[in-house]
Every structure is written in C-alpha cells, then in structure tokens.
Amino acid sequence: MIDKRVNNAQEAIEGIKDGMTLMLGGFGLCGIPENSINALVESDVKDLTCISNNAGVDDFGLGLLLHKRQIRKMISSYVGENAEFERQMLSGELEVELTPQGTLAEKCRAAQAGIPAFYTPAGYGTEVAEGKEVKEFHGKPHILEHAFEADFSIVKAWKGDHAGNLIFKGSARNFNHPMAGAGKITIAEVEELVAPGQLDPNEIHIPGIMIQRIFQGEKFEKRIEQRTVRTKE
Numbered sequence: 001m002i003d004k005r006v007n008n009a010q011e012a013i014e015g016i017k018d019g020m021t022l023m024l025g026g027f028g029l030c031g032i033p034e035n036s037i038n039a040l041v042e043s044d045v046k047d048l049t050c051i052s053n054n055a056g057v058d059d060f061g062l063g064l065l066l067h068k069r070q071i072r073k074m075i076s077s078y079v080g081e082n083a084e085f086e087r088q089m090l091s092g093e094l095e096v097e098l099t100p101q102g103t104l105a106e107k108c109r110a111a112q113a114g115i116p117a118f119y120t121p122a123g124y125g126t127e128v129a130e131g132k133e134v135k136e137f138h139g140k141p142h143i144l145e146h147a148f149e150a151d152f153s154i155v156k157a158w159k160g161d162h163a164g165n166l167i168f169k170g171s172a173r174n175f176n177h178p179m180a181g182a183g184k185i186t187i188a189e190v191e192e193l194v195a196p197g198q199l200d201p202n203e204i205h206i207p208g209i210m211i212q213r214i215f216q217g218e219k220f221e222k223r224i225e226q227r228t229v230r231t232k233e
C-alpha cells in the first residue's frame, strides 16, 4: 500500500505555483476544502485559474483568495453572493468563464475518466457555444465541450484512509466526487483520517488510486459558531 498521508494543508499544497489551474470541490458552502484554501491564502500564490461551482462568499471559501487577488480567472456556474467577486468582474480585474452547471460537472468527470471531450446540448445558441464545434444528434444541435485540464484537484471528504480511499457525507459529495482524480495531482482533506482496513469497502466512493495526498483538516466548529452568530446579528 502507498501511504498518501501528508502532515497538514501546507504540505498538501506544495508545488502549487503562480499561474496554475486548480479544481476545488464544493457546492454552496458545503464540502469546501477550507483548510487547503486557507493554506493557499497564506502561501501568497497568485494568478490562479480556479474551477469551482462557485466563488465562495466574501469571508469563506474562494472568497478569501479573491479578497487577496490571488485568482486571475474563475470557471464556475454560480457566482452570486460575493460582492468582491462582482466588483472584480465588473472592473475587469477578474476573468470569468460561466459554464452551465451540468457541463461543469461533466468536464470534471470527463477529465477524471480520461475522456478528452463530449457533446452536450446545454448552451447551444448562447454565448457559451461561441467558437465551439456543433454536431446534430437525433435532430438536435450539440456543442463540443472539452475535459478540464487542471494541475491540481482539491477535494474535501468526510472520511479517508492512509491509501486515499474516500467517503463523502450527504450533499458534501457534490463536485468533490467528479473532481477527485481529475487534476494531475489530487489533494484530499478529510474530517477523519483512519488506518487502512477501517473503512467498509462497500461504502468507499472514491478509490485511493485517484488520490496523491491526504490529510486530516482542522476542525472548524469555532468558525461555524462565529458565522452563525454573525448571520443572526
């Protein structure tokens, strides 16, 4: 068995350099690889292209990287609820490639499965289709979409073992599942890291072969409490 463990988020993100493309899991504020994002914020790496369903909010998730201007381009499907994102996009500081949500998921899954491209009807007749090859299937036009090419995938799971096998919990599975193994290197941060043999093989969602680095993230109960208090105010 290859032991994929690294000690912490700082070690996990080693090798992420200026200008690289990252895929980051999460939907809403659920299943966000927050420890890795915090380490990226501390690292000062910049000019990143981030593929993620959303861009976080002003004080959480990718919003923290946006705040420090570490992101040059976002490839996302849902980008509301982030005032700094809006400001940077409207001022032209941030490049944005809006992608239909199903296409975003499939571009991840295709990369994970080693499929270079696929056809989809989503986006035909809109800006999304500009410059893309069109082909008819069953009398309906489809556009050719390419699999993502990312340097790193960063995913969050509920449980993982030293070999990188992962189990997600509930809706936190979201984009974490198709992003695992889709980048050249996949980092998994987990809430609980266990020894090999402790996870029920029938419950594993992502096999360890997809993962290169794994670590147990710090617990964030305190942050959640703080956010709850702020929301109530």
Ligand SMILES: CC(=O)CC(=O)O
Residues within 6 Å of the ligand: 026, 027, 028, 029, 053, 054, 077, 078
């Ligand atoms: C509506 C959505 O797509 C959820 C999100 O914020 O990621």
